[in-house]
Amino acid sequence: MSSHGDTVAAAIGTLLRRDVRQRIYAQLTEGLGDAVNESTYPVLSGLERFGASTAAELSTAVGLDRSVVSRHANILERAELLKRVPDERDRRWIALILTDRGQETVAVMRERLNSLIEAFLDEWPDEQAAVFATILTAFTENGPFAN
Amino acid sequence: MSSHGDTVAAAIGTLLRRDVRQRIYAQLTEGLGDAVNESTYPVLSGLERFGASTAAELSTAVGLDRSVVSRHANILERAELLKRVPDERDRRWIALILTDRGQETVAVMRERLNSLIEAFLDEWPDEQAAVFATILTAFTENGPFAN
């Protein structure tokens, strides 16, 4: 009878806290310009993950309405982080694609997150870090809150 | 050269996503009345964690302005989940305390979270679950995003 549930539940509860979340995003987006923040992050990050996408496609992927994606795209376009191009598949559609600068920005944010976590994990034996990575991934992909 | 950093970073990124967070809160608060939702949750949960507190005290603990805590307290008070009582320490202050019903509500939410996570962890060898719990707790308490 393990019962690490309470411990993990408390930690998850902390991660979900608004102030914690804001601190994380603030660190990742610091110095990248006003256009890059907790709200626009999903659009930037989503374009990097899924490649060129329409606002409607991206909206389902990131859990926002397409009107919201369109609005964030305006902000990111003005900052020259993405651009709009005709979508070959359907002339009604407009594809959002990252500019070089947009790709660099996403790379910076990913690198920041990766290296902060890497530094933290270095404190633990590799075998334990591997177990942690495996179970955390399973939790987000197949756990009780996976879609 | 471990490099579980990328894996963990991706999982953390998922946990931070808005749609994931909303799904979690929706499950925890389902059926507990309109007063209990993602916004009022921190106030309820905070009162349980810290005990009777003023709006100002709670606001620093949960990362909200005291005016916001006061507003949420109104909603929770109308739902009879908390009540306001004079604070012995200072006659300017008003202590927020959970009613019996409020305590039951928090217990239900905690129990839901605990048992969902417990069920997930039961799928793993206890030793690995213990490692996961230990490292995750260290991450939230002393990791790169701890306050």
Added chain:
DNA sequence: TATTGTTATACTCTATAACTATA
């Protein structure tokens, strides 16, 4: 003077509705 609780106000983010264009 300083700090609390509360309320009024403004701002941000998001969803809904309405419009245009294309299929």
Added chain:
DNA sequence: TATAGTTATAGAGTATAACAATA
């Protein structure tokens, strides 16, 4: 007609400012 993109509008949540009450 159906669905995309976009924009106008409304709603929810929060921070700021201002007020009365108490220290």
